[in-house]
Amino acid sequence: MDFFNILSEAKEGEATRTSKEAHMQTAKQEVSGLLKRLPEDCSLEDVQYHLYVLQKVERGMKDVTEGRVYTQEEVDKMMSKWLVK
Numbered sequence: 001m002d003f004f005n006i007l008s009e010a011k012e013g014e015a016t017r018t019s020k021e022a023h024m025q026t027a028k029q030e031v032s033g034l035l036k037r038l039p040e041d042c043s044l045e046d047v048q049y050h051l052y053v054l055q056k057v058e059r060g061m062k063d064v065t066e067g068r069v070y071t072q073e074e075v076d077k078m079m080s081k082w083l084v085k
Contacts, residue, residue, distance in 0.1 A: 030054070 025033075034050055063069065070078075 031051065034054065035047070038046065038050065
């Protein structure tokens with residue numbers, strides 16, 4: 001099972017709960033759910049990677065909720081400083 005399937009299953013599970021329930025899930029419950037979705041033969045490095053990515057996705061979702069986003073035009077302007085045309 002690849003990461004995107006695991007992430008998709010995690011998000012589908014969240015969709016069935018209310019938003020309040022999804023935010024009230026403890027870190028221990030989140031880790032337990034992740035471990036249940038990972039294959040039995042995964043390594044500790046696999047677990048660490050998936051935890052890292054899920055944490056980054058949650059952080060990004062929180063940023064969106066709190067309005068910390070950029071338009072495509074703003075990104076293009078910022079990136080033009082580093083990209084050569």
